[in-house]
Amino acid sequence: MQEYSFTLKFNFQDASTDPNSYIEKLYEGGCDDALIGVGKQGSIALDFMREAPSAFEAISGAITNVKKVIPTAILIEASPDFVGLTDIADIIGCTRQNIRNVIVNDRSRSPLPVYEGTPSIWHLSEVLTWLKEDKTYTIDEALLEVSRINMNFNIARNWRKIEPMLQENIKALVA
Numbered sequence: 001m002q003e004y005s006f007t008l009k010f011n012f013q014d015a016s017t018d019p020n021s022y023i024e025k026l027y028e029g030g031c032d033d034a035l036i037g038v039g040k041q042g043s044i045a046l047d048f049m050r051e052a053p054s055a056f057e058a059i060s061g062a063i064t065n066v067k068k069v070i071p072t073a074i075l076i077e078a079s080p081d082f083v084g085l086t087d088i089a090d091i092i093g094c095t096r097q098n099i100r101n102v103i104v105n106d107r108s109r110s111p112l113p114v115y116e117g118t119p120s121i122w123h124l125s126e127v128l129t130w131l132k133e134d135k136t137y138t139i140d141e142a143l144l145e146v147s148r149i150n151m152n153f154n155i156a157r158n159w160r161k162i163e164p165m166l167q168e169n170i171k172a173l174v175a
Contacts, residue, residue, distance in 0.1 A: 001051045004058040006080070006146050008046050010066060010073040015042035022070055030065035043076070055145040059153065075157055078150035080143070084119040088127055092137060102135060103127075109134055123151045 012019070019038035026036060026046070037045040046066065052058035059078060066073055080091075085103070089096040103110045111126035125147035131137040132144070162170060 001053060002055075002142055003049060003051050004055050004142055004146050005047075005049050006055075006059055006062075006078065006150060008048065008059075008062055008066065008078055009043065009076040010045070010070070011043045011076050012070070013072040013074065017042055019044040025069045026066065029069040031062065031069075034062070044070075044073070055142070055149045059146070059149050063153075075153070077157075078153040080124050080147050081150040081154050082114065082121050083124045083127065084121055086119075088122070088124070091124070091128075091143070092131065102131075106134070123147070125151045 018041065019036075022044065023036050023038065026034070031046055031048075033050050034046040034048045037047065039045075046062070048058070048062050050058040050062060052061060063075060080087075083091070085099050086096045089099045092099065109130070111122055111130050113120040113122050115121040125144060128139045128144045128147060132139040159167070
């Protein structure tokens, strides 16, 4: 069994729902390995440290636990996934400037950002994989696995928003 650390953020269908009313129920419903954040009306965040055979089992099991207690909860984000240069530097243990130089100096092979702007945003798993394979950085395998699974959950969550009639056409265009 491996220990996986991740955060799941949910919104309630009814924005006036008090998240405090679910804390005990979530604990009893299998989320006793999470710190629960209730800072905003209508939403809840759970920071998990879960043991499981794989990151997928840890994360999907946690989502299932939350959905059993709060069936109308809507997954907003699974993290870590979306990161900027400072986040990457903190995770790798170096300076933001170092990571910026590594990515900018090898733009032809570095991962493409999800959003290119100020700040640019990347999928953590793509950056970690690139740093591991192309730059020979030592990367925590559990973090790499969690970030890869979270990226897939976040992409799937957004894919649902595409009109069904357009999904196949769009899939063909971006393949």
